[in-house]
Amino acid sequence: MGTKDLTFVQLNQLIGRKTGGISVYPFTSSIRGKEDPCSHIIVRGKSMAGRADDLFNLINCVLQEVQFTDQQRFKQFVSQSKARMENRLRGGGHGIAAARMDAKLNVAGWISEQMGGVSYLEFLQALEEKVDNDWAGISSSLEEIRKSLLSKEGCLVNMTADGKTLSNTGKVVGKFLDLLPSKSLVERASWNVRLPSNNEAIVIPTQVNYVGKAANLYNRGYQLSGSAYVISKHISNTWLWDRVRVSGGAYGGFCNFDTHSGVFTFLSYRDPNLLKTLDIYDGTGDFLRELKMDDDTLTKAIIGTIGDVDAYQLPDAKGYSSLVRYLLGITEEERQRRREEILSTR
Incomplete structure (x- = not known):
């Protein structure tokens, strides 16, 4: 226009x-x-x-x-x-x-x-x-x-x-x-709406699937700690990589934890399976309960996580990141506390 x-x-x-x-x-x-x-x-x-x-x-x-x-x-x-x-x-x-x-x-x-x-x-x-x-x-x-x-x-x-x-x-x-106009012509409104909380399948013209499963951990009483970043990184790089990608034949399998909303999400990419992948997601709890990590494996997981948290940024990206943190109320003290929690993960 x-x-x-x-x-x-x-x-x-x-x-x-x-x-x-x-x-x-x-x-x-x-x-x-x-x-x-x-x-x-x-x-x-x-x-x-x-x-x-x-x-x-x-x-x-x-x-x-x-x-x-x-x-x-x-x-x-x-x-x-x-x-x-x-x-x-x-x-x-x-x-x-x-x-x-x-x-x-x-x-x-x-x-x-x-x-x-x-x-x-x-x-x-x-x-x-x-x-x-x-x-x-x-x-x-x-x-x-x-x-x-x-x-x-x-x-x-x-x-x-x-x-x-x-x-x-x-x-x-x-x-x-x-x-700029001095003020908006409409009043600010609050929304409290969500899609119906039921299982859903969307049919698309492909021969592969994109399989997801999610839950809100904060609603179940979880209190955020920096170790959650390390755990989700390790789940993606080991359990989901081995079971969903290597054994299952998908192009990718990973998880993500949104620390703002508390939503923990499992996802697969170009996946030939459906129910089998959901069973793997459901088995993550048993995987973690039985997990035994040596110091070398844990150190690699921590280094990888810190690399994501403090990734290199050009000046424009640094400025944008600071804006987002300001809007979301994330302080430098909180960021440092999360770093220390990541580094002290055991």
């Missing part, structure tokens, strides 16, 4: 010439210890120090000046998004399964599934047909959504740069904030 003065192509070319790219996407996550999720629209961009003014002007252009009038361009966006989701369903079904299970267990998962899971695909399929029949209604809805999302109230700016650049761009950031 273009603006009053720029076509869609011209706007994208301008962004490419003056910045390192601009992206807009939703961010939703559970917050440990809280029922309400953290939900934001995140706008990310990067540029050379001397182009900071251009970067913020273009971000404002993308957010406030784009016109929802090009019906064919919008339909193209919808069709492309639908095709990507259909390809993801066939080639990345483990991610779809994880999102679906998460939506049954917490509100943040439900929101994310609505914007990136099977529910989103169903929405896109309906929207593609609606574009031809009710474009005026869709255009009006898009404008209403923009007015409800954008406001200076609650806006948070996170910049990563050297001290001189940060000092020089203060006025630029202030100008950007002044251009």
Whole structure:
């Protein structure tokens, strides 16, 4: 979609010439210890120090000046998004399964599934047909959504740069904030909704399966410790690797523990089995109860876990990670405590 003065192509070319790219996407996550999720629209961009003014002007252009009038361009966006989701369903079904299970267990998962899971695909399929029949209604809805999302109230700016650049761009950031509406036109709402908590099978045109199983450990009284990172890493690298991938013939078998929501998830990738894989997941408890690890194996598991927790990041990734930690209320003291718990795992 273009603006009053720029076509869609011209706007994208301008962004490419003056910045390192601009992206807009939703961010939703559970917050440990809280029922309400953290939900934001995140706008990310990067540029050379001397182009900071251009970067913020273009971000404002993308957010406030784009016109929802090009019906064919919008339909193209919808069709492309639908095709990507259909390809993801066939080639990345483990991610779809994880999102679906998460939506049954917490509100943040439900929101994310609505914007990136099977529910989103169903929405896109309906929207593609609606574009031809009710474009005026869709255009009006898009404008209403923009007015409800954008406001200076609650806006948070996170910049990563050297001290001189940060000092020089203060006025630029202030100008950007002044251009935003003072407050949203809609009241903030709280949601308490999940998908029905029942077993589910989604039929897709492939000869392999993506098998998942999940549960919320916090609801069962578990208190978070850094050792959980080590344990989940070891389960993926030994039990699931040997049973699901090597013996079972799947391309991958792994588990993940979301420490924000407490959801522990088992997943397999391009798996020829179904019930057999679920039996392996169910056998994980016995595997852990009977587990005997020598010091060398435990040390390798700890080193691998620390490598994931403190992975190398470029400056932009460091800045983004600090923003996410701020939004989720994760302090440096807590991070250090988790490191110590990981290193002291026995």
